Amino acid sequence: MSLIRSWVESANDPECDFPLNNLPYGVFDAGQGPRMGVAIGAFVLDVVQVDHGLDPSLFAAPSWNAVMAAGPEVWAALRARLTELLAGEAHRTAVEPHLVPLETVQMRMPFAVTEYTDFYASKNHAVNVGTMFRGAENALPPNWLSIPIGYNGRASSVVVSGTPVQRPLGQLKAPDQDLPVFAPCQRFDLELEMGAIVGQPSSGMVSVAEADDMIFGYVLLNDWSARDIQAWEYQPLGPFQAKATATTISPWIVTKAALEPFRRPTPERERPLLPYLAEPGPMLYDIDLSVGLAPEGKAETVIARTNYTHMYYSAAQQLCHHTTSGCPMRVGDLLGSGTISGTTPDSRGSLLELSWGGKEPLTLDTGEPRSFLEDGDRLTLYGAAKGDGYRIGFGACSGTVRPAAAAELPTA
Amino acid sequence: MSLIRSWVESANDPECDFPLNNLPYGVFDAGQGPRMGVAIGAFVLDVVQVDHGLDPSLFAAPSWNAVMAAGPEVWAALRARLTELLAGEAHRTAVEPHLVPLETVQMRMPFAVTEYTDFYASKNHAVNVGTMFRGAENALPPNWLSIPIGYNGRASSVVVSGTPVQRPLGQLKAPDQDLPVFAPCQRFDLELEMGAIVGQPSSGMVSVAEADDMIFGYVLLNDWSARDIQAWEYQPLGPFQAKATATTISPWIVTKAALEPFRRPTPERERPLLPYLAEPGPMLYDIDLSVGLAPEGKAETVIARTNYTHMYYSAAQQLCHHTTSGCPMRVGDLLGSGTISGTTPDSRGSLLELSWGGKEPLTLDTGEPRSFLEDGDRLTLYGAAKGDGYRIGFGACSGTVRPAAAAELPTA
Structure with missing residues (x-):
């Protein structure tokens, strides 16, 4: 498997932790309280703001527990949709305003630990x-x-x-x-x-x-x-x-x-x-x-x-x-x-x-x-x-x- | 300390587990789903239905966690109010319709166990x-x-x-x-x-x-x-x-x-x-x-x-x-x-x-x-x-x- 290129240029750097192949899930705070985010290159995508294609209730709490509970089909659908949004130039105009520089955010617990x-x-x-x-x-x-x-x-x-x-x-x-x-x-x-x-x-x-x-x-x-x-x-x-x-x-x-x-x-x-x-x-x-x-x-x-x-x-x-x-x-x-x-x-x-x-x-x-x-x-x-x-x-x-x-x- | 008498007669039996001195908290199901209850004599009191004097949000979920979280002053206020309701004949007319015979209910977990x-x-x-x-x-x-x-x-x-x-x-x-x-x-x-x-x-x-x-x-x-x-x-x-x-x-x-x-x-x-x-x-x-x-x-x-x-x-x-x-x-x-x-x-x-x-x-x-x-x-x-x-x-x-x-x- 090789790099999947993104229009987020920093994600294409071979030394970057967060290329399009990764798409890890976190919770960030850029000063407006905790929000669900996806790391891409030097940015975090404010995922609630984009056309992610899933039930909005999965993003109601600032934690990934609801998405996890929704099951493997939802996991695959979200990953496919995020890949589409961040690979295709066609989506750049709609998505780019919702990228927040990683160096400006505080990270929070990405999920509520049950046990x-x-x-x-x-x-x-x-x-x-x-x-x-x-x-x-x-x-x-x-x-x-x-x-x-x-x-x-x-x-x-x-x-x-x-x-x-x-x-x-x-x-x-x-x-x-x-x-x-x-x-x-x-x-x-x-x-x-x-x-x-x-x-x-x-x-x-x-x-x-x-x-x-x-x-x-x-x-x-x-x-x-x-x-x-x-x-x-x-x-x-x-x-x-x-x-x-x-x-x-x-x-x-x-x-x-x-x-x-x-x-x-x-x-x-x-x-x-x-x-x-x-x-x-x-x-x-x-x-x-x-x-x-x-x-x-x-x-x-x-x-x-x-x-x-x-x-x-x-x-x-x-x-x-x-x-x-x-x-x-x-x-x-x-x-x-x-x-x-x-x-x-x-x-x-x-x-x-x-x-x-x-x-x-x-x-x-x-x-x-x-x-x-x-x-x-x-x-x-x-x-x-x-x-x-x-x-x-x-x-x-x-x-x-x-x-x-x-x-x-x-x-x- | 001796027995506190209740107008619920079964609660005054010396062999009863649930006299007015006790007032234990549980969650019961009488066929309409789980509800918060208090045992008194041979009955469970459907506590949400009576004038308990507390914020209704404490009774929103069928579990005692919210009441616990509200703290010792609320604990004391609820106990005092329930004692008043179940001791005084004056409250009998309002309260008695909300007593459910214990033998007709299924008990559920009284609280959500955190750890x-x-x-x-x-x-x-x-x-x-x-x-x-x-x-x-x-x-x-x-x-x-x-x-x-x-x-x-x-x-x-x-x-x-x-x-x-x-x-x-x-x-x-x-x-x-x-x-x-x-x-x-x-x-x-x-x-x-x-x-x-x-x-x-x-x-x-x-x-x-x-x-x-x-x-x-x-x-x-x-x-x-x-x-x-x-x-x-x-x-x-x-x-x-x-x-x-x-x-x-x-x-x-x-x-x-x-x-x-x-x-x-x-x-x-x-x-x-x-x-x-x-x-x-x-x-x-x-x-x-x-x-x-x-x-x-x-x-x-x-x-x-x-x-x-x-x-x-x-x-x-x-x-x-x-x-x-x-x-x-x-x-x-x-x-x-x-x-x-x-x-x-x-x-x-x-x-x-x-x-x-x-x-x-x-x-x-x-x-x-x-x-x-x-x-x-x-x-x-x-x-x-x-x-x-x-x-x-x-x-x-x-x-x-x-x-x-x-x-x-x-x-x-």
Whole structure:
């Protein structure tokens, strides 16, 4: 597949994140409140203002949930119509007045997150973390090669790129102490992930193929993690407050349709999967990912580069597994892939791994050492699938760490 | 406190769950679709039809979320007005036509569950389960006496009493097998809990006192649990599909106001709590609880009796802890207390404990043995706070187990 040309010239630049092949969906605010938009080149199209051909009620709320709920035929119709409007010079006069320069807008949450589930499905990440905590011989839990392990996260804490993230307070217990203290997190971390957005509901169990059909699109996702809070709280029922401070997503929903040319298979299995998890076709995507860290007032260092194909389980497999117990899925559910780490030290998707539990601090290009995040650090995820003369970009997924709340804690 | 008399005579019966002191909120359907109602005696009051004195928009949707969001002053005003209408003979003529016999209505979900969190906060339960899995000396996890341990559950699977519950499918691995199979759960269980409903939102950390103010009311809650799915999946990130089949709640929200006379303190601490978890007053309630199990077509046996005061942490402490990381709480969030077990063998709130992991099956009054739930079993929770000549009842929290889906599983 090659570039589809648009009369929006900036969309034809091979380095542009938003060519006509992409058409990602977001919610923007240019000073008149939140509106539904589509990114094209250096602009966002105020989609409600153009002859999109769909029921206007789908655009009544500033969120993409109603379009998602309308189903795959509507998804295809909207994409076809937008392509027509932005490719054909004939429509330029009618459409061009509704293009707003991206640099003048604030992005908002593109959809209302119904429920949020986070997985643990990159084998390199699981082996790295397991090796640190349990030694190389017991790195992978016994169930890992059979189950796309996941846990329920907190939808209320999902925020859009650009939202500041306050360092959490919590119970911390040092290994040499008997009792915990209540204090600001000292090992605040990122997790580089992709998020899959459920666009159709289910009741009862669905197959992997049906699950893939239910997915509307993907975002970049940073699951901020308080490693010290997690270490003390997570046995026996899993991470809770360690993961509830914030989860940042990129502002543009990149549709499954835009990613079609980049489908790739999951890896060979070391242990046969149970039949219900078999995939009918390739369900991962070739998406280059990177992480940038900029200390306050300083330049950014790229601290990791990896690719979405380093997953052991696809989002479709995760979603299928999520329904096995009869769990109903709803429009707007968000599934985090789990931290995506490659095989090399510089392809690890968390500081926990990059600094090997803090024992091997990174040195940023600007000279600072980093084991975990410092106040003022700006953390940004980047992602793009790269085609022939074009790229399907996600836009930046960014957040800056603010200091913890004052030590005078509320008490009874 | 003693009975407040109503002109609805059935409400003055000392054995009635719904005297004027109670006034619980639900959503009923008498054949004209779902409507907001208040239980009084043997009736439900169609509250929209009476002169309730509040903004009608609070009653626009058939759910109590808008009233909750309106805040404590509205909560108090509505309770005062309903008491006036149902106590004073002067209002009888206007109000009586809007009483619908309870036996003629179907109950619906009383509120939309925003997010669902489940805790693990009865010490007897934690010790029982820990003893079975890790031995008596390591029964309590090291963090248990410091943290009200919780995990995020799945709001989409919360259902109202009366909804059938289908036995889940899932990955099961027998201790003597190397690999799992995909099959119907064989150790399907109940968990006797109370649910606290968050009626006001928060951003940032709140104190225990503020948390108590945010709670609107309580329901009975059965957190159906697939013990065999849980055993294989739960390491390292906690229970997931084992808890996602269904969580059943009782249909009436019993308000905090109705429960005021029954406040009781949490127990003495074996290890001092961190100051943020200290309680400014008694925050548990003296509520008698019981569990009934009826095999298909047979009479019910009461298999457990316990009391809500057997909790180590109150809902207010749990809600405070939930906010420590900055996690925003929203109107309609539901917090499960965790399984409530007393100190005696017949006061345990799960079959896992009652049958001691299946090793000591119960014998029902009708002669059947039970280690875990069988298809066709109807499981019902009951609860009431008992005052001087009256009771604050919750109504039954019931569900019947249906067979698992056919073994022909969807595959790719």
